[in-house]
Amino acid sequence: MITPVLLCGGSGTRLWPLSRKSYPKQFSPLTGEESLFQASARRLNGEGYDDPVVVTADPFRFIVVQQLAATGITPDAVLIEPEGRDTAPAILSAALHVARTAPDGLMLVAPSDHVIPDTDAFAQSVAAAVPAAQAGQLVTFGIAPDRPETGYGYLELDAALTDDIAPTPLRSFVEKPDAAQAAKLIATGRHLWNAGIFLFRADTIIAAFQEKTPDLLTAVKAAVDEARADLGFLRLAPEPWAKAEAISIDYAVMEKAKNLSVVPYRGKWSDLGDWAAVWRETAQDGMSLSGPATAIDCTNTLLRSEVAEQTVVGIGLDNIVAIAMPDAVLISHKDRAQDVKQAVQVLKTKQ
Numbered sequence: 356m357i358t359p360v361l362l363c364g365g366s367g368t369r370l371w372p373l374s375r376k377s378y379p380k381q382f383s384p385l386t387g388e389e390s391l392f393q394a395s396a397r398r399l400n401g402e403g404y405d406d407p408v409v410v411t412a413d414p415f416r417f418i419v420v421q422q423l424a425a426t427g428i429t430p431d432a433v434l435i436e437p438e439g440r441d442t443a444p445a446i447l448s449a450a451l452h453v454a455r456t457a458p459d460g461l462m463l464v465a466p467s468d469h470v471i472p473d474t475d476a477f478a479q480s481v482a483a484a485v486p487a488a489q490a491g492q493l494v495t496f497g498i499a500p501d502r503p504e505t506g507y508g509y510l511e512l513d514a515a516l517t518d519d520i521a522p523t524p525l526r527s528f529v530e531k532p533d534a535a536q537a538a539k540l541i542a543t544g545r546h547l548w549n550a551g552i553f554l555f556r557a558d559t560i561i562a563a564f565q566e567k568t569p570d571l572l573t574a575v576k577a578a579v580d581e582a583r584a585d586l587g588f589l590r591l592a593p594e595p596w597a598k599a600e601a602i603s604i605d606y607a608v609m610e611k612a613k614n615l616s617v618v619p620y621r622g623k624w625s626d627l628g629d630w631a632a633v634w635r636e637t638a639q640d641g642m643s644l645s646g647p648a649t650a651i652d653c654t655n656t657l658l659r660s661e662v663a664e665q666t667v668v669g670i671g672l673d674n675i676v677a678i679a680m681p682d683a684v685l686i687s688h689k690d691r692a693q694d695v696k697q698a699v700q701v702l703k704t705k706q
């Protein structure tokens with residue numbers, strides 16, 4: 356059986372103003388009826404899966420429980436981080452929790468901000484990954500790239516990709532290269548994007564942390580050992596947690612590990628990281644309109660109103676995203692969608 360580990364502690368600032376500190380993007384229905392978090396939980400539910408372990412932040416704990424209840428899924432545990440320390444401590448705390456009852460238990464770590472509509476193709480890739488993970492590999496899932504994206508990790512294969520989805524050893528892992536390096540990696544034809552989804556045994560990933568970042572292991576282990584049960588949540592202990600380095604799993608372990616494998620995933624996949632990605636995912640004939648929104652002579656544009664009584668109208672726009680919320684409106688060039696993060700920083704300093 357596989358324990359799904361759902362990460363949903365990120366604040367998703369690049370999707371401001373829809374994504375807020377108190378209600379980030381993974382809990383909003385961005386592209387369909389359900390939230391991305393609910394869709395992620397459903398994807399990893401049913402045959403072959405145990406109940407999920409959710410790792411989240413304090414303000415989201417009731418949203419997590421409510422949204423899971425609406426899908427009929429009962430979590431095995433909801434771990435609450437005293438503060439966000441990025442994905443490495445979050446994943447390690449889940450591994451230590453799983454290892455208490457099943458040291459060699461398989462964990463499928465999944466972000467909760469992805470769109471993966473091809474559930475069959477995804478299930479096939481997971482099934483193909485299981486033997487390698489059982490044998491002690493850290494298995495990554497690779498997506499064929501179609502642009503030199505700088506927001507992703509890159510997985511280097513030994514040879515060009517074939518149709519096979521059997522796990523193959525990875526030559527290297529490069530997290531978030533700059534634009535020039537990303538273009539070079541793509542040109543080799545031997546690189547896949549890291550989907551940000553991982554399959555491994557709990558003891559394999561704990562051993563990797565022990566080897567690469569022993570101090571982080573010491574801090575997180577103490578936070579898990581001293582965790583406090585509270586109304587069905589498990590609160591990680593704040594003092595040791597504060598000593599855990601804030602670092603992503605990609606930098607902490609994946610870039611340095613030798614026992615890495617990759618399984619290609621050939622279905623549709625999107626990390627809804629910014630408004631340009633939401634546009635790519637939802638646009639028809641180049642236009643994405645949501646809520647009361649009207650476009651006249653617009654191209655490659657996303658107009659979205661989250662307010663029933665407030666219409667957004669675009670005239671003669673090209674490559675624009677406009678998002679209207681009750682208390683904030685974003686208007687940005689689509690190519691600058693990544694910079695929304697900066698805008699959020701600026702607003703923070705003004706408060």
Ligand code: GDD
Pocket residue numbers: 362363364365366381410411412436438439440441442445465466467468506507508509530531548549550551552605626628
């Ligand atoms: N619990 C918890 N705590 N979850 C977190 C935290 C945290 O401190 N920080 C981030 N997360 C969650 C986010 O909510 C998201 O679901 C997931 O972990 C991944 O974090 P991101 O911040 O979205 O990572 P990324 O998109 O920049 O990069 C990762 O994903 C890419 C693919 O989407 C990397 O793994 C890249 O290599 C990969 O290509």
Ligand code: MG
Pocket residue numbers: 466468626628
């Ligand atoms: Mg992401």
